[in-house]
Amino acid sequence: MPAENTPKGHPATPLLDKIDSPADLKGLSDAQLTQVAHELRSETISAVSVTGGHLGAGLGVVELTVALHAVFDTPKDRLIWDVSHQCYPHKILTGRRDRIRTLRMKDGLSGFTKRSESPYDPFGAAHSSTSISAALGFAVARDLGGAPDHGLGDAIAVIGDGSMSAGMAFEAMNNAGHLKKRLIVILNDNEMSIAPPVGALSSYLSQLYAGAPFQEFKSAAKGAVSLLPPPLREGAKRAKDMLKHMTVGGTMFEQLGFSYVGPIDGHDMDQLLPVLRTVKDRAHGPILIHVITKKGKGYAPAEAARDKGHATAKFDVVTGEQKKAPSNAPSYTSVFAQALMKEAAKDDKICAVTAAMPDGTGLKQFAERYGSRCFDVGIAEQHGVTFCAGLAAGGMKPFCAMYSTFLQRGYDQVVHDVALQGLPVRFAIDRAGLVGADGATHAGSFDIAYLANLPGMVVMAAADEAELCRMVATAAAHDSGPSAFRFPRGEGVGCDLPEDAQPLEIGKGRMIREGSGVAILSFGTRLTEVEVACEALASKGIKPTIADARFAKPLDRDLILDLAANHEALITIEEGAVGGFGSHVAHLLAEEGVFDTGLKYRSMVLPDSFIDQASPRDMYDVAGLNAEDIEAKVLEVLGVTKLDAARA
Structure with missing residues (x-):
């Protein structure tokens, strides 16, 4: 995309415009790769300002993303992002730039890595601490032959310091150290996850690069020091400075069987590139590269935010001011x-x-x-x-x-x-x-x-x-x-809040509206949609009874059996999967022999499928749990056609 054709509001990115895939990075000089990183950061900020989403984490790994794709042979080499909310720069470099402004939208790009979206996303994630386990699986599959179309490349896990606090990460490292497979783990240490990290591990990592013993290069150090480039070898412009900040030997990670390299500056390509190249060429067994980064790097409003711009609404690029819709009710x-x-x-x-x-x-x-x-x-x-x-x-x-x-x-x-x-x-x-x-x-x-x-x-x-x-x-x-x-995400309905809330009687629901013919028993916030549906049904001469279950366990047996005894049909609705509230109601009705009386029973639940991102209302449309769907279910269970309803 030539600079003169840059869309209005988009940053000028002359080098990035020439990158259609990571292969296009291979012929660039280190200085050009640094420039690609600058342009990639600008493009990421611009895109997220339009879509909203996770900003700070991606800005913190821009240089690392460029360096990894420039040095390794993705997608043959498996690059696995832990949590993967930091993957927007990765998506831009891997052939998805033309869709980057559809992030997190209906029918758009996922905000996380997703196997079905690209061969450059070898493993999907959105929960933390899974990357090392998955990467070890790839490494073992590689060494066992795997499927021919899976290639024989490296397995590289990029995990944040917050994610490293989870036990699963250490379970994986313990197993990797035992198996001794070639495996590359990059610890992205930004002293932040979503909130500032807590616990002894965070303090330990801080000591690795803040303590006086680690400010000097240990000439007698063992293990991964043999992997490091000597001064000026392999293009390291500041190798002497880099080596001053390298420390190996005696770390917790080595005790788990990993060679340890670091800490290095994750925003300095003159450090990142030679270390990654050397590790790629010489590493044997599992190795951990400790990279220091800054969440929100390069965008002042994100750097200044308490959460380092973790998740944002759409925002003004110049000021960083988020464009949130006015709230009518508390969340x-x-x-x-x-x-x-x-x-x-x-x-x-x-x-x-x-x-x-x-x-x-x-x-x-x-x-x-x-x-x-x-x-x-x-x-x-x-x-x-x-x-x-x-x-x-x-x-x-x-x-x-x-x-x-x-x-x-x-x-x-x-x-x-x-x-x-x-x-x-x-x-x-x-x-x-x-x-x-x-x-x-x-x-x-x-x-x-x-x-x-x-x-x-x-x-x-x-x-x-x-x-x-x-x-x-x-x-x-x-x-x-x-x-x-x-309770759900987002705003409430705007009702008055009790000054002194009193406990509910365990296992007791409440009647909302008395009607006849059909009863709707709601569990959760679909009650608002039920009420909207019933207003529409009232115009057709159908006035359902509405009840709020409040409890899925224990069930309000008296309420449910009364509804069943006094209505032709009973419909339950919930914002959950099959096997939940509706299933428990059905079990009760079956055990009590209610179905023998001819009661028509329907349970409205989430479908047996995973629903991709969209607005919540669009997602509930897909799920069939909005007011229109409830109205249609009532008509169906009563045997009323749409034509009959219209005539009524």
Whole structure:
């Protein structure tokens, strides 16, 4: 794309315009590769300003992305990005630049790596700490022959320091050190994940490049020092400076069987390129390259942001000001946080735990007020759940605040350490249902099914933000076993919030509207869509009964059996997969012999498929759970055709 033809508002990128694939980087000089990195950063900023998305992480790995694709032979060499929210520069370089301004949109590019999208995405990801395990799998498959079309290249994992805090990363390194396969792990150390990282590992990494012993090159060092280029060899313009900051031997990573190289400046191509070239040419066995980067690098508004521009709405490139739509109601997350703080003010046994998401779960506010009772365990959901179990066993009242999609990572602990022991851990499940631009990887589709099948578990879903306040109070008061309440991403419906929320009676729903013929039993925030559908049905002479279940477990048996006995048909609706609320209702009806009476029963759930990113409303259109779909389901179950309805 010649500079004179650069679209309005796009940066001028004369060298980048010549890059259609990583192969085009091979003939460029190191100075030209540096220039490509500058242009790539500008293009990334420009694209995300249009689409919104994860900005800071990608800006931090621009030079690393260029260097990796210039040195290695992707896609034959498998480049695996951990979490992969930093992959926008990678997508631009790998033939997807013409679609980069469709990121996270319906029918557009995914905001993460995705195997079906490109051969340059060998492994999909959006959850953390999977890259080393996957890369080791590729390395072993390579050495065993694999499928012929999979090639025989290197396996390279790029993992952030936040992701390295998860146990899975160390499980993979332990196995890799034992197998001794050639495997390249790049530790992208930016002292940030989403929030500042926590724990001993973060302190350890800081010491590796801040401690005085590591400011001198150790001439007697062992291990990976043999891989390093001597002064001026292989084009290293500042090799002497680079070697001053190299340290090997005696690191935790070496104890796990890895050769260690680093730390090196991840924004200096004169350091990155020779190290990567030497590792490519000479490495044997597993090796870890410790790269220091800066999240949000090169864009002042991102660098200045507390989260380093982790995730943004559309924004003005010049000012960095985000273009957020005006809010008419508080978010469910903020309502949860405020409700939890009210409960904590009344009960000093209440504490809160999150896994590297203090902002996303609203617990930052809680931490500011009750710092000694708020714990961020890092990206370690398994530990977080069992930590909560220990807190509960020790007499505290822990609220475990996690996204539905991330709680999946701690499921064995929910079963074995919480439910089996009947411990009163309260699970506050954010991002329930379909979440929009983050797509299938972040959808909260399965928590109803995977929690409601556990003995003794209380499972609630808030229909609106006022109900959420009541469910926080309910969980705080429920001490006889574990409980969970779920709520979606985004704004509430704008209802009045209770000043002093009172606990709900466990296992009791509520009637919303009395009708006849068909009853709709809603679990969660689809209740708003149910009410819209019923307004449309009323104009056709059909007036369904509406009820809010509140609880998937224990079920309100009396309410459900009454609805079944007094209506021709019963429809349940939920923002979850098959096997959840509707399945439990069906089981109850079957056990009670209700189906023998001729009741027509339908269960509206998420489809048996993963739904790609779009707006939440578009995703629920695909799922068939919007008001129009509910209206159509009522007509279908009553045997009313659209023509009959129109005539009515």
